[in-house]
Amino acid sequence: MIPVIGLVVGVIAGLILQPTVPVVLQPYLPIAVVAALDALAGGLRAALEGMFDDRVFLTSFLFNILIAAFIVFLGDQLGVGSQLSTAVVVVLGIRIFSNAASIRRNIFKA
Amino acid sequence: MKQTVPEPGRRPDASMTLLNEVMRRPLDPGYADAARRRARRAAAGEPTEPRVPALVVAMLVAVGLGLVVTVAVVHLRAPQPAVTQARSVLADQVAERSMQVEELTDRSVALAAEVDRLERAGTLPSSLRETNDLDKLANGTTAVSGPGVVITLTDGGLAGDDRDQRVWDTDLQFVVNALWASGAEAVAVGGERLTAVSAIRSAGDAILVDLQPLNGPSYQVEAIGDTEDLQVEFARSSGPAFLQVLTTHGIESSVQGADELSLPAGRPQTLRFATSPATDTGSPGPTGTPGETSSRAPDPGTGGNDQDDTAKDGA
Structure with missing residues (x-):
């Protein structure tokens, strides 16, 4: 429960404060959002399957975002930034889809 | 005909672990581990609820993550920086070219002044020069x-x-x-x-x-x-x-x-001149002769x- 409340507080704070993002970090934003979606889908599925865990959820959330950003950074340095971004999006996208399918099965039993 | 039989204990699709990993186990294995750990603790009679410091840390991390993701989403909904970048590049180009035009115009004026000076120093009869000067004044070619x-x-x-x-x-x-x-x-x-x-x-x-x-x-x-x-x-x-x-x-x-x-x-004006079209319609064209320009004193x-x-x- 605590991390969910924390996330909501963070979202509200983000909407109210509207801080500006440094230009350096801007290429990583789309990937970070996709990684966050993946962690959210995973957490929701775990909760529905009765094995949700705060710490796993938060660490997967945090590390998803950090690693996704790092891969994009690495790609930029190697000159294959857009390709690596695509790779990250494909992998995370597949995971989001499969998790979403499990969530659907859990909720609708179909 | 020889058939390739997979070795015992080795899956036939072992070379595709990466894809299998992605497709078959989308859920973070950490959840299963954590569930097992909790079950073990419960069986051993240990408290399963996390301690207060852990909760505080979890809360702070959660707030931070929520903030980061919200900021990212809000920022991504704003106009794309690439578009504005392209615009600024174009604007820079426009400014640069305008400056080039300005420079060339200045050069043209300077050259015109030199031509003027040479004309004065040259051999034009004074009456002709006077007419020339008046014309230039009238048609705006001199400051x-x-x-x-x-x-x-x-x-x-x-x-x-x-x-x-x-x-x-x-x-x-x-x-x-x-x-x-x-x-x-x-x-x-x-x-x-x-x-x-x-x-x-x-x-x-x-x-x-x-x-x-x-x-x-x-x-x-x-x-x-x-x-x-x-x-x-x-x-x-x-x-x-x-x-x-x-x-x-x-x-x-x-x-x-x-x-x-x-x-x-x-x-500086481009020199305009009239040409007679093949079929003369009788109406005057929109262009004038250079000679006409000098007669248009205001x-x-x-x-x-x-x-x-x-x-x-x-x-």
């Missing part, structure tokens, strides 16, 4: 200075978008024509010298004089001539009444005498008409 009149028109309602409260190209045309008619010897609008073939026109919201945009909201029309005569003649013309009409639209105007005005030379009688013609061209 001139002297006393004159400055008429300033200023946009009204600066905050609003009302087109009626802005100075239009036709307003400037009217003022310029009135000044020619009042005996102005040379006229410049916004620092652009008017020649016999200048056009004052608008493109969108901008007013162009010889294709050079003017910077609002104030527009200056400078005319060289005898200050007193010009002012008197202008007061007698339809100019003041027109300015009065503009005032009702919120456009402010002022007419001031000036002891010393200096107007630049007009922009004296009080015909100067106004000349300007009117070019103004109509542009409108």
Whole structure:
């Protein structure tokens, strides 16, 4: 429960404060959002399957975002930034889809 | 025929672990581990709830993550930086090219001055030179200075978008024509010298004089001539009444005498010449001969008409 409340507080704070993002970090934003979606889908599925865990959820959330950003950074340095971004999006996208399918099965039993 | 039999204990799709990993186990294995750990603790009789410091850390991390993701989403919904970047690149290019044009124009003026100097030093008979000088003065190819009149028109309602409260190209045309008619010897609008073939026109919201945009909201029309005569003649013309009409639209105007005005030379003109078409229709073409240009002196009688013609061209 605590991390969910924390996330909501963070979202509200983000909407109210509207801080500006440094230009350096801007290429990583789309990937970070996709990684966050993946962690959210995973957490929701775990909760529905009765094995949700705060710490796993938060660490997967945090590390998803950090690693996704790092891969994009690495790609930029190697000159294959857009390709690596695509790779990250494909992998995370597949995971989001499969998790979403499990969530659907859990909720609708179909 | 030999069949490849997978070794025992080795899956046939072992070479595709990466894809399998992605497709079959989308859920973080950590959840299963954590569930097992909890079950073990519960079986051992240990407390399964996390301690308070862990909860505080979890809360802080969660707030931070929520903040980061929200900021990212909000930022991504804003206009794409790539688009604005492309725009700024184009704007830079426009500025750069405009500067090049400016430089080349300056060079052209300098060269024209040199040509002038050489002509003076050269062998032209004095009478011819005098005619030449007068023509240049009249058609705006040399810079001139002297006393004159400055008429300033200023946009009204600066905050609003009302087109009626802005100075239009036709307003400037009217003022310029009135000044020619009042005996102005040379006229410049916004620092652009008017020649016999200048056009004052608008493109969108901008007013162009010889294709050079003017910077609002104030527009200056400078005319060289005898200050007193010009002012008197202008007061007698339809100019003041027109300015009065503009005032009702919120456009402010002022007419001031000036002891010393200096107007630049007009922009270099491309040489125009007439060719006789194969089938003569009998109507005069829109182009004039170079010789005609020099005869179009803007004296009080015909100067106004000349300007009117070019103004109509542009409108």
